Amino acid sequence: MSITKLAYYPGCPSEATALDQHISTEAVFEKLGVELVEVEDWNCCGAAEAENPMLVYALNARNLAIAERASLNIMTPCSICYYNLARTAKALKEDEKLSAEIKGIDSSLEYNGTITAKHVLDVLVNDIGMDELKSKIVKKLNIKVAPYYGCYIGRPRETAYDDPDDPVLMDKLIELMGGENVPFSQMKTLCCGGPLMMTRADIAFDMARTILDTAKSAGADCVALACPLCGMMLDAKQADIEKALNIKIEMPVVYITQLLGLALGIDASKLGLDKNAVDTKELLGKVV
Amino acid sequence: MIKTWELDPGFKHEIMKEPGGEHLTSCYQCSTCTIGCPITEIVPSYNPRKIIQMSLLGMREEVLSNPDLWICLICQTCTARCPQDVGISDLLSAIRRIAEKDEEAGKLKIESPRPLFDTAFLHTVEKYGRLYDIGLAMEYYPKREGSFVAGQKAMMKDYMAFGMRMFFKGKMGPLGGHGLLKGVLPSKIKKTDVMKKIFKWAEEKEK
Numbered sequence: 001m002s003i004t005k006l007a008y009y010p011g012c013p014s015e016a017t018a019l020d021q022h023i024s025t026e027a028v029f030e031k032l033g034v035e036l037v038e039v040e041d042w043n044c045c046g047a048a049e050a051e052n053p054m055l056v057y058a059l060n061a062r063n064l065a066i067a068e069r070a071s072l073n074i075m076t077p078c079s080i081c082y083y084n085l086a087r088t089a090k091a092l093k094e095d096e097k098l099s100a101e102i103k104g105i106d107s108s109l110e111y112n113g114t115i116t117a118k119h120v121l122d123v124l125v126n127d128i129g130m131d132e133l134k135s136k137i138v139k140k141l142n143i144k145v146a147p148y149y150g151c152y153i154g155r156p157r158e159t160a161y162d163d164p165d166d167p168v169l170m171d172k173l174i175e176l177m178g179g180e181n182v183p184f185s186q187m188k189t190l191c192c193g194g195p196l197m198m199t200r201a202d203i204a205f206d207m208a209r210t211i212l213d214t215a216k217s218a219g220a221d222c223v224a225l226a227c228p229l230c231g232m233m234l235d236a237k238q239a240d241i242e243k244a245l246n247i248k249i250e251m252p253v254v255y256i257t258q259l260l261g262l263a264l265g266i267d268a269s270k271l272g273l274d275k276n277a278v279d280t281k282e283l284l285g286k287v288v
Numbered sequence: 289m290i291k292t293w294e295l296d297p298g299f300k301h302e303i304m305k306e307p308g309g310e311h312l313t314s315c316y317q318c319s320t321c322t323i324g325c326p327i328t329e330i331v332p333s334y335n336p337r338k339i340i341q342m343s344l345l346g347m348r349e350e351v352l353s354n355p356d357l358w359i360c361l362i363c364q365t366c367t368a369r370c371p372q373d374v375g376i377s378d379l380l381s382a383i384r385r386i387a388e389k390d391e392e393a394g395k396l397k398i399e400s401p402r403p404l405f406d407t408a409f410l411h412t413v414e415k416y417g418r419l420y421d422i423g424l425a426m427e428y429y430p431k432r433e434g435s436f437v438a439g440q441k442a443m444m445k446d447y448m449a450f451g452m453r454m455f456f457k458g459k460m461g462p463l464g465g466h467g468l469l470k471g472v473l474p475s476k477i478k479k480t481d482v483m484k485k486i487f488k489w490a491e492e493k494e495k
């Protein structure tokens with residue numbers, strides 16, 4: 001394994017609704033011997049709400065530049081943050097005029113294209129690698145998992161790091177940990193509905209429900225995911241969806257870093273597994 | 289019936305000048321985008337192909353006042369599948385930004401709370417450098433509901449159970465994982481002056 005140090009961009013949800021993802025990411029990388037240096041004074045990536053690409057580029061240029069000054073590649077656990085960082089890196093590298101203009105806003109936005117942006121899932125499977133992970137796994141997950149990828153992992157093409165229609169990175173990790181992937185290909189890359197949560201909850205709930213229902217009928221013990229907005233929709237909002245639609249789902253939803261942490265022998269409390277909205281106790285009993 | 293005398297032949301150029309709108313004329317109307325769109329499955333009237341066709345024809349008013357513009361998930365599924373690399377997801381975003389400019393100029397009333405939400409979100413980023421959920425909600429709900437009181441009521445309805453859930457899981461409030469008032473107070477970055485400059489520049493660019 002070649003990486004020993006990375007710049008870490010936690011993203012806004014890490015401070016509240018996705019605290020569990022944040023804690024488990026830090027714990028997993030510590031266990032793997034990769035030092036995470038938090039991007040100093042990082043700012044919001046603009047999420048899905050910044051529709052003006054120029055705003056996205058300027059916001060993310062600052063975060064990229066801070067990591068670049070430390071000569072570290074930047075990694076984030078959020079799919080939207082990843083997409084915004086990666087498309088900014090690409091745009092600024094390809095367009096010198098834009099790059100110069102953005103540097104003109106403030107000298108701290110000077111990004112020269114010498115570092116890259118990556119998502120946690122990509123770093124784990126493709127950079128650290130399956131062999132290295134295998135050598136450190138000490139526990140077996142006796143669970144059936146619905147691997148849910150959502151958006152930006154396999155699309156759009158310019159920034160994708162997995163297959164657009166049938167992504168496999170999480171499937172591979174789950175198998176490596178001794179878990180079983182339930183048939184889930186229809187749902188893997190469907191959007192969770194998150195971007196409409198605050199403006200068209202009816203549509204957003206409908207989408208999240210389809211994903212959770214499918215996981216349930218496929219016999220999954222939990223849904224695994226890799227994005228805090230998906231976590232918000234499928235886990236934190238699950239009780240609201242149940243109430244609004246008058247149904248029972250009760251499907252545990254965990255971050256892939258939480259599962260990997262368990263397999264690496266990290267204590268559940270250090271992985272934030274007491275913070276997922278849907279109870280995870282039954283799952284924990286199946287880790288041997 | 290299309291009123292040909294009301295068509296705006298300049299509309300397609302207007303879109304193509306916006307970042308993301310560049311590839312409008314590459315569309316050959318195959319419908320791949322629409323067949324794979326998750327919103328079309330739920331809202332049958334939703335049809336990105338048709339929005340593109342109407343834009344190409346110059347049906348400016350119909351396109352910009354279509355409430356369906358505001359229920360796109362920006363999920364990029366259409367973009368990934370389009371054989372012509374039209375970049376529909378970004379293109380729809382470009383059209384929405386034109387609609388917002390028209391509304392600002394008093395030429396259009398957008399029938400969706402989405403721009404209010406996006407604006408409230410970005411206001412917190414401009415002010416603090418990071419998203420501040422409570423600040424966002426305090427701006428968004430009263431604007432959406434038309435008054436402070438109605439806004440508070442709607443906010444409570446959406447947030448009461450959710451907030452308590454997050455509180456008991458230690459994700460928000462005094463039990464928060466790091467910091468006594470995590471999620472209750474904004475997490476403010478040091479360089480908020482740079483945020484101001486960034487937003488000012490981006491706004492200028494939009495004009």
Ligand code: SF4
Binds near residue numbers: 314319320322369376
């Ligand atoms: S998939 Fe592309 S070419 Fe086909 S209708 Fe949609 S935008 Fe046009």
Ligand code: SF4
Binds near residue numbers: 326360364365377
């Ligand atoms: S980005 Fe919008 S139009 Fe495209 S597939 Fe997703 S919801 Fe449909």
